[in-house]
Amino acid sequence: MVDRTLDASGLRCPMPLLKTKLELNGMSPGEELEVIATDSGSARDIPAFLALSSHTLVSSAEADGEYRFVIKCGG
Template identity: 70%
Template sequence: MPDKLLDASGLQCPMPLLKTKLELNAMVAGQQLEVLATDPGSARDIPAYLAMSDHRLISQSETEGRYRFVIECGQS
Protein backbone atom coordinates (compact mmCIF):
# COMPACT_ATOMS: atom_id res chain seq x y z
CA MET A 1 0.00 0.00 0.00
CA PRO A 2 1.61 3.28 -1.11
CA ASP A 3 2.22 5.99 1.51
CA LYS A 4 1.11 8.83 -0.79
CA LEU A 5 -1.05 9.26 -3.88
CA LEU A 6 -0.38 11.82 -6.60
CA ASP A 7 -3.27 12.17 -9.04
CA ALA A 8 -1.84 13.95 -12.08
CA SER A 9 -4.80 13.02 -14.28
CA GLY A 10 -5.61 15.70 -16.83
CA LEU A 11 -2.17 17.32 -16.62
CA GLN A 12 -0.05 17.55 -19.75
CA CYS A 13 3.69 17.04 -20.17
CA PRO A 14 5.85 18.00 -18.33
CA MET A 15 3.58 18.51 -15.30
CA PRO A 16 3.08 14.85 -14.27
CA LEU A 17 6.86 14.37 -14.13
CA LEU A 18 7.50 17.66 -12.35
CA LYS A 19 4.84 16.95 -9.73
CA THR A 20 6.26 13.43 -9.27
CA LYS A 21 9.74 14.89 -8.64
CA LEU A 22 8.39 17.42 -6.13
CA GLU A 23 6.41 14.77 -4.28
CA LEU A 24 9.43 12.43 -4.09
CA ASN A 25 11.61 15.28 -2.79
CA ALA A 26 9.20 15.69 0.13
CA MET A 27 9.25 11.99 1.02
CA VAL A 28 11.51 9.83 3.18
CA ALA A 29 13.60 6.99 1.69
CA GLY A 30 11.62 3.77 1.63
CA GLN A 31 8.20 5.42 1.36
CA GLN A 32 6.09 4.58 -1.67
CA LEU A 33 4.35 6.99 -4.02
CA GLU A 34 1.50 6.01 -6.34
CA VAL A 35 1.18 8.27 -9.39
CA LEU A 36 -1.88 8.34 -11.65
CA ALA A 37 -1.64 10.13 -14.99
CA THR A 38 -3.47 10.40 -18.30
CA ASP A 39 -0.68 11.98 -20.37
CA PRO A 40 0.82 9.27 -22.65
CA GLY A 41 4.24 10.92 -22.30
CA SER A 42 4.24 9.88 -18.65
CA ALA A 43 4.74 6.25 -19.70
CA ARG A 44 8.14 7.27 -21.09
CA ASP A 45 9.13 10.26 -18.96
CA ILE A 46 8.59 8.93 -15.44
CA PRO A 47 10.50 5.62 -15.91
CA ALA A 48 13.31 7.48 -17.72
CA TYR A 49 13.67 9.91 -14.82
CA LEU A 50 13.60 7.10 -12.25
CA ALA A 51 16.34 5.21 -14.13
CA MET A 52 18.63 8.22 -13.59
CA SER A 53 17.72 8.68 -9.93
CA ASP A 54 17.99 6.82 -6.62
CA HIS A 55 14.25 6.10 -6.72
CA ARG A 56 12.92 2.69 -7.79
CA LEU A 57 9.98 1.91 -10.07
CA ILE A 58 8.09 -0.90 -8.36
CA SER A 59 5.29 -1.25 -10.90
CA GLN A 60 3.86 0.43 -13.97
CA SER A 61 0.57 -0.26 -15.72
CA GLU A 62 -1.79 1.26 -18.26
CA THR A 63 -5.54 0.70 -18.48
CA GLU A 64 -7.78 2.58 -20.90
CA GLY A 65 -5.46 5.57 -21.18
CA ARG A 66 -4.76 5.81 -17.43
CA TYR A 67 -1.18 5.26 -16.34
CA ARG A 68 -0.29 4.05 -12.86
CA PHE A 69 3.17 4.02 -11.31
CA VAL A 70 4.25 2.84 -7.89
CA ILE A 71 7.62 4.30 -6.90
CA GLU A 72 9.82 3.66 -3.89
CA CYS A 73 11.56 6.81 -2.74
CA GLY A 74 15.35 6.47 -2.64
CA GLN A 75 18.02 8.46 -0.84
CA SER A 76 18.05 12.02 -2.15
Protein backbone atom coordinates (compact mmCIF):
# COMPACT_ATOMS: atom_id res chain seq x y z
CA MET A 1 0.00 0.00 0.00
CA VAL A 2 1.43 3.36 -1.03
CA ASP A 3 1.39 6.42 1.22
CA ARG A 4 0.49 8.92 -1.51
CA THR A 5 -0.76 8.90 -5.09
CA LEU A 6 0.04 11.53 -7.70
CA ASP A 7 -2.28 11.53 -10.72
CA ALA A 8 -0.40 13.30 -13.51
CA SER A 9 -2.71 11.96 -16.23
CA GLY A 10 -3.17 14.37 -19.11
CA LEU A 11 -0.08 16.41 -18.24
CA ARG A 12 2.63 16.74 -20.86
CA CYS A 13 6.37 16.53 -20.39
CA PRO A 14 8.02 17.82 -18.23
CA MET A 15 5.10 18.35 -15.82
CA PRO A 16 4.74 14.71 -14.60
CA LEU A 17 8.43 14.68 -13.62
CA LEU A 18 8.29 18.12 -11.98
CA LYS A 19 5.19 17.21 -9.98
CA THR A 20 6.84 13.92 -8.95
CA LYS A 21 9.91 15.82 -7.67
CA LEU A 22 7.73 18.26 -5.71
CA GLU A 23 5.68 15.47 -4.17
CA LEU A 24 8.81 13.54 -3.12
CA ASN A 25 10.26 16.70 -1.53
CA GLY A 26 7.30 16.78 0.84
CA MET A 27 7.59 13.14 1.87
CA SER A 28 9.54 11.35 4.58
CA PRO A 29 12.21 8.71 3.86
CA GLY A 30 10.66 5.27 3.47
CA GLU A 31 7.25 6.54 2.34
CA GLU A 32 6.01 5.31 -1.03
CA LEU A 33 4.53 7.39 -3.84
CA GLU A 34 2.49 6.03 -6.74
CA VAL A 35 2.65 8.16 -9.89
CA ILE A 36 0.13 7.76 -12.70
CA ALA A 37 1.00 9.43 -16.01
CA THR A 38 -0.17 9.29 -19.61
CA ASP A 39 2.75 11.11 -21.25
CA SER A 40 5.09 8.57 -22.88
CA GLY A 41 8.09 10.70 -21.91
CA SER A 42 7.43 9.76 -18.29
CA ALA A 43 8.53 6.19 -19.02
CA ARG A 44 12.00 7.58 -19.75
CA ASP A 45 12.18 10.69 -17.56
CA ILE A 46 11.04 9.38 -14.18
CA PRO A 47 13.38 6.31 -14.04
CA ALA A 48 16.29 8.49 -15.30
CA PHE A 49 15.67 11.03 -12.54
CA LEU A 50 15.39 8.31 -9.89
CA ALA A 51 18.71 6.75 -10.99
CA LEU A 52 20.41 10.05 -10.11
CA SER A 53 18.59 10.56 -6.81
CA SER A 54 18.33 8.93 -3.39
CA HIS A 55 14.85 7.63 -4.26
CA THR A 56 14.18 4.05 -5.39
CA LEU A 57 11.93 2.82 -8.18
CA VAL A 58 9.97 -0.04 -6.59
CA SER A 59 7.92 -0.91 -9.68
CA SER A 60 6.80 0.43 -13.02
CA ALA A 61 4.12 -0.73 -15.43
CA GLU A 62 2.48 0.39 -18.65
CA ALA A 63 -0.98 -0.57 -19.86
CA ASP A 64 -3.19 1.09 -22.47
CA GLY A 65 -1.08 4.26 -22.56
CA GLU A 66 -1.05 4.67 -18.77
CA TYR A 67 2.25 4.56 -16.91
CA ARG A 68 2.39 3.69 -13.22
CA PHE A 69 5.42 4.04 -10.99
CA VAL A 70 5.84 3.20 -7.31
CA ILE A 71 8.70 5.14 -5.77
CA LYS A 72 10.24 4.78 -2.31
CA CYS A 73 11.32 8.13 -0.94
CA GLY A 74 15.02 8.24 -0.06
CA GLY A 75 16.83 10.22 2.60
